[in-house]
Amino acid sequence: MKKVLFAIGLIASCAGFAWAGGLESLELFVSTVKTGRAEFTQVVSAPPKDGQSPRVKTSSGTFEFSRPNRFKFIYIKPFAQSIVADGQTLWLFDVDLNQATARKQTQVLGSTPAALIAAAPDLKALQADFTLANAPNKDGLQWVAATPKSKDGQLDTVRVGFKTTGKTAELAALEILDSFGQRSLLTFSKVEVNPSLAPESFQFKPPAGTDVIRQ
Template sequence: MTPRRALLGGLAGLVLAAALPVARADAVDALRSFARDVRSGSADFTQTVTAPDGVRKKQSSGRFEFSRPNRFRFAYTKPFEQLIVADGQKVWIYDADLNQASSRRIAQALGATPAALLAGGSLEQDFTLAAQPDRDGLAWVQAVPKSTDAGIRAIRVGFRAGQLAALEITDGFGQRSRLDFSNFTANPNLPAERFRFTLPPGADLLEQ
């Protein structure tokens, strides 16, 4: 599971520096508003995973949907099909090529993860938030898991005009994963069936 200036000199630089705290506070407020007001959402995504050496990269794409609390669906379509579904009780991962699925209780699988950040219900209970400098035309906020068992060093969320645009994850090994979202829709009416997983015929199931 996917990677995200210089201040002007003189008087212009002083003005910009004075304005930055307000802009950064807006990014934190945008994440808080997202967690509070956006109860469901859907978007296309492209995920780029960069190895710790900063050179090797892998890219995939698909569709993301969520409904609070703790229901989400990542449907990867390229370069291969994979489905990750949380139904509020369990998280299911299905690999179409292997025709194999695995499941875990959501309390074990979610924790302080990117999925919990986007679709969970306890933002500031699980994360410490800090505004970051604007980059790539986005306002960024960093969310550091409070749990030392999360396996994630930091998560950064990017907003464009208050709308979710990107998510960057750095894990404990230095691997970076970035998801860029497009065609985001806030609060769509998503049927409960979207977050239910039915084991395909003949598929193997590994329960943890």
């Protein structure tokens, strides 16, 4: 999610033409993909300390969304956790701790990766919270870089990769870099575009005995 430096001359012109699809893919994705379902793998890399190798953690699960403002990440491995947004409340549930945290979505979703891929109703809404720019094509995907306009959070930059076919842009990857140098890469597979998802599938009810914290 660093700013891209262009080469000079003909190579730059050709590259610039190739990169033009990033923002177009994002706009196509937001405007035409109203619901989605996929499996994901997340790899989090922390910066090395004291000459040691970078620390890497891998997790996996499922992801669903219904635009605007409804989504859920269900982490299955290595630990069971859920992040569920029902349109009003964002729930974080840790199965092992038997603890659920509830926050108002309006207070937490604005300049977040979730807004980019699931919550925002249109491109204009994203541009209110992010500075958007084309990024180089990589790994067969078209990328867009998003930098939060608010400097209050810990998020540095987000890159979103799309696989575009015809009139459909399919979410393929999400790369997040925070202000501490930690990098998180989510890759999506078995993607379903515009499946039928019932609104109640995004409701979260804490299991009996759960410690509920409201913020």
